[in-house]
Amino acid sequence: xxxxxxxxxxxxxxxxxxxxxxxxxxxxxxxxxxxxxxxxxxxxxxxxxxxxxxxxxxxxxxxxxxxx
Numbered sequence: 001x002x003x004x005x006x007x008x009x010x011x012x013x014x015x016x017x018x019x020x021x022x023x024x025x026x027x028x029x030x031x032x033x034x035x036x037x038x039x040x041x042x043x044x045x046x047x048x049x050x051x052x053x054x055x056x057x058x059x060x061x062x063x064x065x066x067x068x
Contacts, residue, residue: 003063003067013056016052017052
């Protein structure tokens with residue numbers, strides 16, 4: 001059962017990574033005092049997208065390992 005959860009979460013994170021690479025994620029700035037003008041948004045999206053891809057790959061691999 002946990003393999004299913006990890007797999008679903010991995011697919012969810014993969015989708016999130018796509019939005020990060022497209023520069024569509026602005027959740028980091030909601031409800032905070034940070035200003036988007038102070039950051040290189042393109043670079044931030046790429047780094048965050050790469051982290052999401054690593055997390056997605058780890059979850060998918062773990063889900064596959066548990067689910068067999």
